[in-house]
Amino acid sequence: xxxxxxxxxxxxxxxxxxxxxxxxxxxxxxxxxxxxxxxxxxxxxxxxxxxxxxxxxxxxxxxxxxxxxxxxxxxxxxxxxxxxxxxxxxxxxxxxxxxxxxxxxxxxxxxxxxxxxxxxxxxxxxxxxxxxxxxxxxxxxxxxxxxxxxxxxxxxxxxxxxxxxxxxxxxxxxxxxxxxxxxxxxxxxxxxxxxxxxxxxxxxxxxxxxxxxxxxxxxxxxxxxxxxxxxxxxxxxxxxxxxxxxxxxxxxxxxxxxxxxxxxxxxxxxxxxxxxxxxxxxxxxxxxxxxxxxxxxxxxxxxxxxxxxxxxxxxxxxxxxxxxxxxxxxxxxxxxxxxxxxxxxxxxxxxxxxxxxxxxxxxxxxxxxxxxxxxxxxxxxxxxxxxxxxxxxxxxxxxxxxxxxxxxxxxxxxxxxxxxxxxxxxxxxxxxxxxxxxxxxxxxxxxxxxxxxxxxxxxxxxxxxxxxxxxxxxxxxxxxxxxxxxxxxxxxxxxxxxxxxxxxxxxxxxxxxxxxxxxxxxxxxxxxxxxxxxxxxxxxxxxxxxxxxxxxxxxxxxxxxxxxxxxxxxxxxxxxxxxxxxxxxxxxxxxxxxxxxxxxxxxxxxxxxxxxxxxxxxxxxxxxxxxxxxxxxxxxxxxxxxxxxxxxxxxxxxxxxxxxxxxxxxxxxxxxxxxxxxxxxxxxxxxxxxxxxxxxxxxxxxxxxxxxxxxxxxxxxxxxxxxxxxxxxxxxxxxxxxxxxxxxxxxxxxxxxxxxxxxxxxxxxxxxxxxxxxxxxxxxxxxxxxxxxxxxxxxxxxxxxx
Numbered sequence: 066x067x068x069x070x071x072x073x074x075x076x077x078x079x080x081x082x083x084x085x086x087x088x089x090x091x092x093x094x095x096x097x098x099x100x101x102x103x104x105x106x107x108x109x110x111x112x113x114x115x116x117x118x119x120x121x122x123x124x125x126x127x128x129x130x131x132x133x134x135x136x137x138x139x140x141x142x143x144x145x146x147x148x149x150x151x152x153x154x155x156x157x158x159x160x161x162x163x164x165x166x167x168x169x170x171x172x173x174x175x176x177x178x179x180x181x182x183x184x185x186x187x188x189x190x191x192x193x194x195x196x197x198x199x200x201x202x203x204x205x206x207x208x209x210x211x212x213x214x215x216x217x218x219x220x221x222x223x224x225x226x227x228x229x230x231x232x233x234x235x236x237x238x239x240x241x242x243x244x245x246x247x248x249x250x251x252x253x254x255x256x257x258x259x260x261x262x263x264x265x266x267x268x269x270x271x272x273x274x275x276x277x278x279x280x281x282x283x284x285x286x287x288x289x290x291x292x293x294x295x296x297x298x299x300x301x302x303x304x305x306x307x308x309x310x311x312x313x314x315x316x317x318x319x320x321x322x323x324x325x326x327x328x329x330x331x332x333x334x335x336x337x338x339x340x341x342x343x344x345x346x347x348x349x350x351x352x353x354x355x356x357x358x359x360x361x362x363x364x365x366x367x368x369x370x371x372x373x374x375x376x377x378x379x380x381x382x383x384x385x386x387x388x389x390x391x392x393x394x395x396x397x398x399x400x401x402x403x404x405x406x407x408x409x410x411x412x413x414x415x416x417x418x419x420x421x422x423x424x425x426x427x428x429x430x431x432x433x434x435x436x437x438x439x440x441x442x443x444x445x446x447x448x449x450x451x452x453x454x455x456x457x458x459x460x461x462x463x464x465x466x467x468x469x470x471x472x473x474x475x476x477x478x479x480x481x482x483x484x485x486x487x488x489x490x491x492x493x494x495x496x497x498x499x500x501x502x503x504x505x506x507x508x509x510x511x512x513x514x515x516x517x518x519x520x521x522x523x524x525x526x527x528x529x530x531x532x533x534x535x536x537x538x539x540x541x542x543x544x545x546x547x548x549x550x551x552x553x554x555x556x557x558x559x560x561x562x563x564x565x566x567x568x569x570x571x572x573x574x575x576x577x578x579x580x581x582x583x584x585x586x587x588x589x590x591x592x593x594x595x596x597x598x599x600x601x602x603x604x605x606x607x608x609x610x611x612x613x614x615x616x617x618x619x620x621x622x623x624x625x626x627x628x629x630x631x632x633x634x635x636x637x638x639x640x641x642x643x644x645x646x647x648x649x650x651x652x653x654x655x656x657x658x659x660x661x662x663x664x665x666x667x668x669x670x671x672x673x674x675x676x677x678x679x680x681x682x683x684x685x686x687x688x689x690x691x692x693x694x695x696x697x698x699x700x701x702x703x704x705x706x707x708x709x710x711x712x713x714x715x716x717x718x719x720x721x722x723x724x725x726x727x728x729x730x731x732x733x734x735x736x737x738x739x740x741x742x743x744x745x746x747x748x749x750x751x752x753x754x755x756x757x758x759x760x761x762x763x764x765x766x767x768x769x770x771x772x773x774x775x776x777x778x779x780x781x782x783x784x785x786x787x788x789x790x791x792x793x794x795x796x797x798x799x800x801x802x803x804x805x806x807x808x809x810x811x812x813x814x815x816x817x818x819x820x821x822x823x824x825x826x827x828x829x830x831x832x833x834x835x836x837x838x839x840x841x842x843x844x845x846x847x848x849x850x851x852x853x854x855x856x857x858x859x860x861x862x863x864x865x866x867x
Contacts, residue, residue, distance in 0.1 A: 069115035070167045073108050073251075078370075083112045084247040085188030090370075090392045091249055098369060098389075103362045105389050108183070108251035109171040113190045115164060116222060116245040123158035126242070129226075133241050136231070144228050144462060151226040160215060168218060168250070169211050175252065182209045182253040182327070184390070185217040187224055190245040201230040201461070202246065206285055207253060207327045207335040214250065221248045229461030236465060254390065257326040257336075258382025260350035261286035262296060263478035264359065265395060266367040266374045269486065270424065270477070270517065272398030273556035274373070275628060276314070277301045277363055280478040281350040283341055284324035286377055286390075292455045292475030292482075293338070295319040295495040297349050301360040302628045302696065310697030313356060314624040315552075318607065319476065320497075321346050347607055355380070359387060366392050373398065375483075397486045404536040406560065409514035409528060410838060416523040418503050421496035422477050423519030424470075424485045426557060428512045428528040431468040435505040439463055450511060452503050456481030456494070464490055469511045471499045471521055493519035516553025533841065538562045541847040543825075544832035546634075547840060548811055550574075552622045555629035558837055562844065565633030566626060567759060567834025568704070568811040571640050571685070574622030575650070579615055580604060583681030585652025586611040597652050604651070612684055619688040620696075627698040634700055636736055636759065640685060641706040643668050664773060669707025669738075674716045686724035694731060704736040704759055709743055711750050718754060728756070739808075740764035745793045748800030758801050759834075762812035766790040785814040786821055798828045807831050815843055822846035826854055 076084055076092030084092070094105045120126040132150045137143045160168075172183070187202030203224035205217040224230065225246040234241055254261070262281030267274050282289050282296040289296050298317040305312035323338040324345075351359070359378055366389065367374050373395040380387050409428045431450040436442045442451065442463050449467045455474040456464075460481070464470065465488050475481050475494035485492035491513045496502075503509060503521060510526040513519045544564035549555065550573035575583075581601055585592060589611050592598050601611070608614040627635045643663035648654050656677065660666040672678040692698050703726065708714045714737065718728055721735070728735045737744065737751055740761035744751060748758070762785050767774040769790045772783050785791075794810070801808035809832035815822040816839035825833060826847060835843040 067167065069112055069118065069164055070171050071110055071112060072171070073110070076110060082190065083114065084110045084249075085113075085190040085245075087186070087391065087393050088188035088247045088249045090394075091186075091251070091390075093369075094366070094389060094392055098365060101365050101369075103365055103389055104386070106252040106254055107175060108249055109175060110188075110250070111168070111218065111248045113245035113247060116190075116247070119158065119160065119164070119222065122161055125154050125158055128154060130242055133231075136235075138235065141232065141235075141462065144232060148226055148228040148231055151231075152223045155223045155226065156219065158219075160219065165215055168215060172211070172214055172250065175250070180209060182207050183214065184208070184249075184251045184253050185214065185221060186249040186251065186391070187221040188247045188249060189225065189230075190247055191239060191243065201227065201233050203227075204287070205335065206287065207257075213335075218248050218250070222246055227459075229459060232462035232465075251390065254379035254386075254388045255381045255383045256379040257285050257324075259380035259385070260284065260382075261377070261379040261390075262289055262350070264363050264376045264378060265478065266363050266376070267395060267398060268300075268556045269395070269397070269482070270426070271556040271560065272401065272403065273559060273629065275303050275631065276556070277303065277360060278477060279351075279356060279359060279363070279378075280319075280476050281378075282319065282321045282324075283345055283350060284326055284338075285336060286325075286379060287336070288323055288325045288338065289476060289478060290480050291457050292472060292479035292494060293325075294321050294323050294476075295474060295497070296321060296476040296478070297351070298477060299351070299356055300625065301356065302624070302631075302698075303364060304631060305628075305697045306357070306360055306364060308697050311353075311695045312360060313353060314628050314696060315621045316349065318347070318349060319495075321350070351380075355387060362387075362389055370394065403560065404534055406533045406535060407530060408533055409512075409530045411510075411512050411514060412527045412529060414520075414522060415510070415526055418509065418521045418523055419471070419493075419496040419499050420518055420520045421472070421493045421499070422475070422482070423513035423515070423517055424477070424482045424492040424494060425489065425513045427469075427489075427491040428510065428514050428526075428530070429468045429491055430508065430510045430525045433471075433503045433505060433507045433509050434467075435500060435503065450509060452499050452505075454500060456484075456492075464488055470494070471496060471503065471509075471511060473497055473499050477517075491519075493521060496521070516551055516557070518553055535560070535562055538841065538844060539848065540564070541844065541851050543830065543847050543851065544809070545840065545844045545847060546809065546832050546834040547630075548834045548836050549626055551577075552625035554837065555626045559629040561837070561840060563630070563633070563840065564832065565630050565700075566635040567809050567832055569623070569626055569635055569637040571619070571623070571637055572642055572646070574619055575640060575642075578622050579618045580651055581615070582647060582650040582653035582656055583615050583684050584656040584678065585650075586615050587680045587684070588656075592652055592655060594655075597655075600651050615684045616688045616691060619685065620691040623688060623701065624692045624696055624698060627692055627701045630700070631698060632700050634702060635698075636702045636704050636757075637689065638704045638706050638738065639669075639673065639682075641669050662773075664767075664775065670705050670709065670713050670717045671707070673705075674713075674720045679720060682720065683724045686721055686726050690725045693733065694725075699732055702734045702736060702757075704738060705755070706738045706761070707740060707764070708737050708751075709741055711747060711754070714751060714754050736807075738764075739797045740768070742768055742793065745797045745800070748797055749804055752800065752804035752806040755806075757807035758797060758809070760794055760797055760808065760810040760812075762790065762794070762810055762814060765793055769793050785812065786818060791824060794825070795828055798825075798830055801831075802829060809834060813839060815846060816840075819846045819849060823850040823853065826850035 073095040081089040264279040300315040377391040470492035546567035550570040648657040734756035736757040
């Protein structure tokens with residue numbers, strides 16, 4: 066039996082102690098998962114026995130230990146020199162003839178009749194199987210022929226002692242002489258002619274387990290790993306995948322400016338980067354069918370290993386075949402206590418200098434240090450924030466010394482992102498203009514606490530942070546729900562204790578993701594201003610049909626929130642911009658009337674059946690139908706705002722039905738906002754045509770007291786605690802109980818005022834929805850109200866859990 070070289074056929078996950086976790090997983094993929102329909106390229110590996118024998122035969126193990134014993138373990142000031150000495154020692158050593166021949170024999174067997182290109186990958190072997198070693202050791206692509214192969218294998222051995230790998234082991238308390246290296250030699254997938262990428266079977270930022278993130282770019286995959294490109298990102302919803310519904314809930318087009326391809330013979334490198342043609346930069350690298358196929362494979366892999374996984378995939382551009390090339394355990398969230406959450410909140414926002422992909426959820430203030438390479442990174446301090454073009458593995462020893470990282474290039478699945486998560490260092494990658502927008506030495510605030518988009522602010526912004534243990538929070542019988550607008554916060558907030566989303570504000574998605582007035586897309590040819598048409602053309606340039614752009618963007622934003630809380634109820638409110646707000650959307654001025662008091666004007670239900678907007682409303686309906694029927698997110702319910710009369714309610718339901726949203730079909734429930742006094746007075750009649758009520762306390766208060774809630778002159782009079790609006794709320798709850806209609810309230814008062822929460826609980830409200838920053842206080846107030854009510858003996862149907 067050969068102890069030094071083994072075929073993929075002969076290894077599995079149990080062999081991690083001799084081939085390392087990464088190569089053991091490759092063997093497991095090849096042996097156990099190909100029969101389940103997950104293709105992976107064939108190959109072979111060298112073992113830890115071969116590595117130790119190589120050191121012994123060349124008598125370099127003791128010299129290596131002697132060199133490492135001189136390492137300055139306080140400041141690591143001589144790390145570069147120590148690493149260089151060890152690498153020179155290993156590179157100068159020789160493979161035995163028998164070992165070289167074994168490698169070449171396996172290579173010939175692997176290739177068959179024609180000598181083929183292979184990938185040569187490193188896999189570290191340590192005692193701790195959960196040690197990821199992400200990006201620490203080298204991979205060599207497009208290796209062909211005996212000499213090139215043996216040279217690449219030796220370079221992999223050498224890479225066990227890169228500066229970053231030495232520092233990685235030092236930081237984790239690993240003894241260098243306990244770590245060996247295995248090398249995988251794997252047939253190349255011709256992704257230089259196709260595309261490749263990385264995938265996580267959970268959301269890598271929040272740890273949300275019901276989605277997977279797949280990233281891709283043109284050419285060989287090292288560009289994504291190295292953060293050299295901003296890739297395409299795709300979020301896939303696992304329950305929809307399992308139900309054979311359309312599972313792709315969000316797509317983000319990356320610029321993919323570089324493509325890594327095989328180098329010609331005249332180059333001294335095996336691979337090079339070329340500029341990606343403009344038309345390919347504007348194309349997604351995968352079709353929906355390909356993405357769904359990859360996602361199904363990723364789920365099979367996750368189920369097989371029974372843990373979240375980090376995979377690498379490649380598409381052969383010659384055969385159009387997809388492959389999984391690697392799989393390893395995700396180690397950041399898998400090992401994390403999900404009940405402990407550190408909540409950061411930005412309390413002031415200065416000028417935004419740039420923005421990109423947020424890695425982590427922290428906020429830090431520090432001094433920007435513009436550097437081009439690790440060699441330039443001198444005199445760094447724990448307050449330094451590195452600002453650079455891209456982060457490669459060579460930066461690893463430096464990253465732990467700094468407060469944060471900002472880069473021009475890179476995606477969520479890049480090496481920089483992975484290492485930043487492991488180290489707990491906040492990073493904003495893929496900003497595009499960070500090195501020009503930020504001045505060296507400038508004080509900046511980087512915020513990763515505002516969703517998937519991270520922001521770099523000028524100067525020092527104040528912020529708060531606190532640790533929360535969710536295991537100590539007990540949910541009340543009265544449902545505590547969230548008020549949400551920003552899809553980027555959804556996965557993170559889904560970890561909070563909650564009973565779903567009582568109000569999803571569609572307006573945020575339209576403003577920030579769609580940006581264009583829907584009627585400007587419907588009637589694009591009728592727009593008067595050339596500059597406006599040019600803006601819309603640029604925004605929608607990847608769409609042949611501009612109406613489809615609106616439906617896609619709105620449905621994706623809604624779907625992300627509905628998916629984050631699935632199967633809990635999520636209630637989306639139909640658009641409730643006022644005319645002055647609609648006019649601010651691109652192209653909006655051509656379609657909105659001027660009103661003296663937009664608060665009481667053409668808003669809410671009145672718009673949906675009006676000739677001025679009904680074609681735009683049809684797009685809203687189409688987006689919601691796509692989320693519910695195509696994606697399978699039937700936990701999504703619909704709410705009609707500012708519906709003044711019963712007749713108006715019937716008109717809205719009728720036009721919704723015309724657009725494919727029939728109340729009752731596919732379990733569709735339609736709610737109404739109780740925010741106009743007529744809603745309260747005629748509540749029993751509204752209950753006959755709607756499935757539920759949600760009290761909008763702000764509008765109900767202003768219309769009950771006759772106060773414009775936007776008026777600064779009357780702000781002292783605006784009070785939800787006033788007895789008049791409370792009486793209106795009481796009447797609405799009583800009508801809901803009489804008609805057996807679900808009723809909730811959305812507003813700030815129950816978290817600000819414990820007595821207001823007590824009032825609602827005493828009246829028997831079913832749910833209360835809070836803004837995210839008020840949720841935990843709101844739950845506490847409800848719990849106290851329910852306990853007080855129980856003690857008073859006024860009710861016997863409340864159940865409490867201590």
